[in-house]
Amino acid sequence: MTSPATPLPPQARAARQKIVAVMLVLVALPIGYLIWQAQAQPAPLKAHLVKIPGGEFYMGNDKADPGHQEEAPQHLVQIKPFWMDETEVTNEQFAQFVAATGYVTDAEKNLDPRDFPNAPAEYLKGGSLIFKHTDVPNPFQCTTSNTGNLPWWKFTAGATWQHPEGPGSNILGHEKYPVICITYKDAQAFAKWAGKRLPTEAEWEFAARGGLKNKPYVWGDEERPGGKIMCNHWQGKFPAVDTGEDGFKNVAPVKSFPPNGYGLYDMAGNVWEMCEDWYGTDWYAKSPKDNPLGPAIGHDPEGTGFGQHVIRGGSWLCDEAYCFRYRPTARQGIDALTSTNHVGFRCVQDTPPAAP
């Protein structure tokens, strides 16, 4: 049996209370500082980067069909090592950027009629081109250089990254989906905030191949190895019916399909990915070998004066019958003003990511 504790004299009790009070202050101050720091500084961007080793590879495709000669000629390219986001930039990540900076995307702003005096008023409202299923014949095959004229694209006022199907839609529950309805300028602004940049077209193709040499797909030789669909694209009669045989009739959450040999997800399909370079349809004939960039001026088939930047990888809208763009060599352009619901991006950086 233990004896009851001897009561402390009043002076000792006071001294002990002082010591406890000082200790509480010493503990509370750093905790308060950490809370203040967390509130004052936004959380670091949650994005995992993958090391891409660099090296030599044959870029492009000499076997491209006559409708896709922009993929030829195949040519030798040297790429330095870099680090690449393992997924397309997601809604969750883009929301971090907007919360930290207050950034307003192009699709959320109306165009100034003084800059576009001949444009109909309805096209000056903020919005994006949104895909709509249609039964009309496909008159242009897969040339989206004239995206605005294709019958399945409808300019939708109010279609923004937070409302990707237009007013009334939202991204609740879509935190892990790629951000869409953004322009090239929006993507560049995000990359700058994140301390990264957009990949060059050559870096993108090198990374997409995942260490494989001259394979038609980012996963190998067969389009459906063992009958398995390997990326999010379109099955069925485009542009009328997507059967969703791959599990998705629209954009899919990132990482819904297996990664390539470097551990990168969705380098084929899901959403097209913007690259740094201007787009040149005949650029491969004169592109330099070492870490090439695109031409000095972007392809401008409609004479808008804005030029196009490169997009890569194909999207959920690519059909295997005639579009077939979920291949590592497929390339096309998109102008700087256009935002749509099948184009997104991912970022790269030249130095290793900081330790978590």
Ligand SMILES: [Ca+2]
């Ligand atoms: Ca699909």
Ligand SMILES: [Ca+2]
């Ligand atoms: Ca993609």
